[in-house]
Amino acid sequence: MAFNRPKKKLMEDDEVIVLNNVSKSYQAGVQALSNVNIRIKKGEFVFVVGDSGSGKSTFIKLLLRELVPTTGSIYILDYNLNKIKHRKVPKFRRNIGVVFQDFRLLKDRNVYENVAFAQRIIEVPSAQIRKNVPKVLATVGLAGKYKVKPGRLSGGEQQRVAIARALVNKPSIILADEPTGNLDPKNSMEIMKLLEEINEKGTTVIMVTHNKEIVNAMQKRVITLNKGVIISDVEKGGYNDEI
Amino acid sequence: MKFSTFFYTLWQGVKNIFRNKLFSLASVATISACLFLFGVFYSILANFQHIVKTAEEGVCVVVFFDEDITEERISEIGTMITKRPEVSKINYVSAEDAWNVFKDEYLGEYSDGFTENPLADCANYEIYLNDVSLQNALVTYLESVPGISEVKRSELTALTLSNANKLIGYVSLGIIGILLAVSVFLISNTVTIGIQVRKEEISIMKYIGATDYFVRAPFVIEGILIGLIGSAIPLGLIYFIYNRALNFVRDQFKVLSSLLNFLTVNDVYKMLLPICLGIGVGIGFLGSFSTVRKHLRV
Numbered sequence: 001m002a003f004n005r006p007k008k009k010l011m012e013d014d015e016v017i018v019l020n021n022v023s024k025s026y027q028a029g030v031q032a033l034s035n036v037n038i039r040i041k042k043g044e045f046v047f048v049v050g051d052s053g054s055g056k057s058t059f060i061k062l063l064l065r066e067l068v069p070t071t072g073s074i075y076i077l078d079y080n081l082n083k084i085k086h087r088k089v090p091k092f093r094r095n096i097g098v099v100f101q102d103f104r105l106l107k108d109r110n111v112y113e114n115v116a117f118a119q120r121i122i123e124v125p126s127a128q129i130r131k132n133v134p135k136v137l138a139t140v141g142l143a144g145k146y147k148v149k150p151g152r153l154s155g156g157e158q159q160r161v162a163i164a165r166a167l168v169n170k171p172s173i174i175l176a177d178e179p180t181g182n183l184d185p186k187n188s189m190e191i192m193k194l195l196e197e198i199n200e201k202g203t204t205v206i207m208v209t210h211n212k213e214i215v216n217a218m219q220k221r222v223i224t225l226n227k228g229v230i231i232s233d234v235e236k237g238g239y240n241d242e243i
Numbered sequence: 244m245k246f247s248t249f250f251y252t253l254w255q256g257v258k259n260i261f262r263n264k265l266f267s268l269a270s271v272a273t274i275s276a277c278l279f280l281f282g283v284f285y286s287i288l289a290n291f292q293h294i295v296k297t298a299e300e301g302v303c304v305v306v307f308f309d310e311d312i313t314e315e316r317i318s319e320i321g322t323m324i325t326k327r328p329e330v331s332k333i334n335y336v337s338a339e340d341a342w343n344v345f346k347d348e349y350l351g352e353y354s355d356g357f358t359e360n361p362l363a364d365c366a367n368y369e370i371y372l373n374d375v376s377l378q379n380a381l382v383t384y385l386e387s388v389p390g391i392s393e394v395k396r397s398e399l400t401a402l403t404l405s406n407a408n409k410l411i412g413y414v415s416l417g418i419i420g421i422l423l424a425v426s427v428f429l430i431s432n433t434v435t436i437g438i439q440v441r442k443e444e445i446s447i448m449k450y451i452g453a454t455d456y457f458v459r460a461p462f463v464i465e466g467i468l469i470g471l472i473g474s475a476i477p478l479g480l481i482y483f484i485y486n487r488a489l490n491f492v493r494d495q496f497k498v499l500s501s502l503l504n505f506l507t508v509n510d511v512y513k514m515l516l517p518i519c520l521g522i523g524v525g526i527g528f529l530g531s532f533s534t535v536r537k538h539l540r541v
């Protein structure tokens with residue numbers, strides 16, 4: 001007789017990211033994250049805030065599987081990041097678009113090539129690339145600048161190229177580590193508008209920021225880290241002023 | 244792998260070469276020098292061997308018979324000799340044949356004065372060998388055969404030739420070996436620098452979800468291309484100077500012209516081309532692949 005004990009469900013159907021008791025310490029003995037528990041649903045927009053050194057970037061790196069947790073487990077989409085095989089990591093990462101504070105564009109290539117680059121990497125046929133790239137450049141409002149090299153763009157424009165690059169492979173999740181950190185308020189708000197639009201089309205967005213105004217203006221979920229510990233996690237919240 | 248990916252990777256490999264021109268150039272130059280030397284030595288050796296072989300083919304041992312020998316015994320000896328493994332061909336020269344040849348070669352019209360064959364006892368076997376170094380063994384054997392009165396060995400032995408052959412071979416192998424090691428080292432450096440220069444790009448590629456293969460391939464292609472260029476240059480060069488060199492040698496050693504039976508450039512290239520390309524590409528692949536494995540933790 002089959003003994004069908006129901007498996008413990010690790011993830012609800014509408015969840016895309018689950019962290020169970022995740023801790024991360026670096027070799028140097030620094031405990032960057034301690035016992036972090038987070039569940040994120042598909043289509044959520046989540047801010048992660050906290051002081052410098054509170055572990056925000058470490059959190060992003062864990063989600064990208066650039067790092068593995070010291071203890072605890074991470075599930076993202078259909079992947080168990082603790083068990084994923086090295087050669088499956090690229091395939092996993094194709095579900096995630098990532099944006100950094102310093103843009104990280106290829107300076108020797110123009111806007112079009114920077115975005116097409118992301119498609120080449122996942123081996124999209126050239127004909128398809130020629131269709132997809134202009135479309136996504138239009139989405140971020142850079143259709144007219146496709147031939148320009150990053151060095152001749154403003155910070156806001158460069159970040160939009162980076163977002164286009166993150167977006168072009170149609171990821172289910174966008175991770176942004178202080179995407180407005182190098183931008184003035186006006187450009188910052190434009191980037192936020194863009195990320196919100198992307199989120200409204202169904203992409204889950206997780207954004208690390210220091211920017212109080214942005215967090216307060218957007219009224220989204222806010223997770224606050226302090227010294228590697230979650231001290232608050234609120235729906236539709238503002239910036240946690242305790243930190 | 245998709246078609247477009249292949250070309251993209253290839254193009255990235257080509258771009259890598261131009262990104263650090265100096266090192267690429269140094270690598271190409273070393274491989275070229277190495278394979279040029281190899282090609283020159285190979286051409287010399289190939290011709291040497293060809294000349295020796297042609298000379299060897301003409302080498303024959305001649306046996307003469309006792310005066311009172313019967314026809315049957317001569318043909319019996321012939322069968323025995325034919326069975327020897329070192330014998331490639333055996334040719335019976337009757338007394339008349341010997342006389343005719345002698346007449347034609349040395350006497351011409353003066354031969355009319357002879358009514359009898361002065362070479363009546365000069366029937367012989369010309370025995371051709373498939374390997375000159377076995378001449379001694381054969382001669383020893385022949386001298387022990389009853390009915391044979393005299394064995395004339397050929398004075399041309401390949402021994403001296405093959406010794407010179409070997410020396411050239413070892414020296415060139417040594418030089419080529421050193422140069423090959425230098426080439427691998429240089430390619431490895433070229434690729435390492437390429438990887439360093441592109442660290443940022445590589446990290447972005449990995450975030451986006453590039454496979455190890457995709458990240459590594461351009462560097463390996465870079466190495467292979469360097470190897471390919473490095474072998475194409477000396478091959479072109481040697482092809483170009485080969486005939487000039489032959490003419491020069493012919494002019495210098497006019498006396499030996501009957502002996503100097505050179506190979507054509509196409510004959511030499513039948514082997515040289517694939518070997519050179521193989522070594523060049525092989526070194527390029529080896530140098531870059533091992534470096535990528537070591538320095539490109541993906």
Ligand SMILES: Nc1ncnc2c1ncn2[C@@H]1O[C@H](COP(=O)(O)OP(=O)(O)OP(=O)(O)O)[C@@H](O)[C@H]1O
Binds near residue numbers: 058
């Ligand atoms: N590679 C590393 N090796 C050792 N310690 C590290 C490493 N990376 C980060 N840390 C430490 O881990 C802690 C958390 O760092 P993390 O970069 O996650 O902070 P953060 O919240 O992103 O800070 P910031 O707002 O300045 O970007 C810090 O104490 C940091 O010094």
Ligand SMILES: [Mg+2]
Binds near residue numbers: 057
């Ligand atoms: Mg950080």
